[in-house]
Amino acid sequence: EVQLVESGGGLVKPGGSLRLSCTTSGFTFSGAWMTWVRQAPGRGLEWVGRIKSGGTTNYAAYVNGRFTISRDDAKDTLYLQMNSLKDDDTAVYFCAADVPGRGVGELDYWGQGILVTVSS
Amino acid sequence: EIVLTQSPGTVSLSPGEGATLSCRASQSVSSSYFTWYQHKPGQAPRLLVYGASSRATGIPDRFSGSGSGTDFTLTISRLEPEDFAVYYCQIYDISQVTFGGGTKVEIK
Numbered sequence A: 001e002v003q004l005v006e007s008g009g010g011l012v013k014p015g016g017s018l019r020l021s022c023t024t025s026g027f028t029f030s031g032a033w034m035t036w037v038r039q040a041p042g043r044g045l046e047w048v049g050r051i052k053s054g055g056t057t058n059y060a061a062y063v064n065g066r067f068t069i070s071r072d073d074a075k076d077t078l079y080l081q082m083n084s085l086k087d088d089d090t091a092v093y094f095c096a097a098d099v100p101g102r103g104v105g106e107l108d109y110w111g112q113g114i115l116v117t118v119s120s
Numbered sequence B: 001e002i003v004l005t006q007s008p009g010t011v012s013l014s015p016g017e018g019a020t021l022s023c024r025a026s027q028s029v030s031s032s033y034f035t036w037y038q039h040k041p042g043q044a045p046r047l048l049v050y051g052a053s054s055r056a057t058g059i060p061d062r063f064s065g066s067g068s069g070t071d072f073t074l075t076i077s078r079l080e081p082e083d084f085a086v087y088y089c090q091i092y093d094i095s096q097v098t099f100g101g102g103t104k105v106e107i108k
Helices: none
Strands: A003-007 A011-012 A018-025 A035-039 A043-050 A057-059 A068-070 A076-080 A089-098 A116-119 B006-009 B010-013 B019-030 B034-039 B046-050 B063-076 B087-092 B097-099 B103-108
Touching: A003 A089, A018 A035, A018 A089, A018 A116, A018 B087, A043 A068, A043 A089, A043 B019, A043 B097, A057 A068, A116 B010, B006 B087, B010 B019, B019 B034, B019 B087, B019 B103, B034 B063, B046 B063, B063 B087
Parallel strands: A011 A116, B010 B103
Antiparallel strands: A003 A018, A018 A076, A035 A043, A035 A089, A043 A057, A068 A076, A089 A116, B006 B019, B019 B063, B034 B046, B034 B087, B087 B097, B087 B103
């Protein structure tokens, strides 16, 4: 059974930092492209960024150097380091996996999400 | 940057009715890189259709995707109670991924 479980969310003040983790099982993590997606209250899904197998990263423009995605293939775990957080970073953050073998770029598996609240 | 516009924003239908959801891209995209998801509140989003028309594993055949170029469609032939949700289109690009704004399918 495939599982993706996010952790590390919570309440943080504007300007603060937070690191999210996504622990996975049930698929070959090292071969997957891993993605973070977020959903602000009352809004739709918004892509944050991804890390390919091998470590290349891409980010949404609004991240503007504030977030860093990394992975530990030995631990089957994905990370999102978020710095200089703003009020509008408040959202549920989902991790998702694009595993090879089907199409191109689709997110095959998703976690349940973790809430990050940025507020003073 | 490609923009995906979904319509309608919300559609109200009864179980048993059909639904047609549209997603329009601001420029022509490869069908191979076009995806649909279903999302219910408090749950993980679920992959429905990839490559514009291929159903993901375990997805019922009442869901079908079609389209090419700039216009793509997700059709639900007969709505079941569990199909009431928000549906998102998504396009993959070499440097980023873009989601549409979503279409909410609600019970009439």
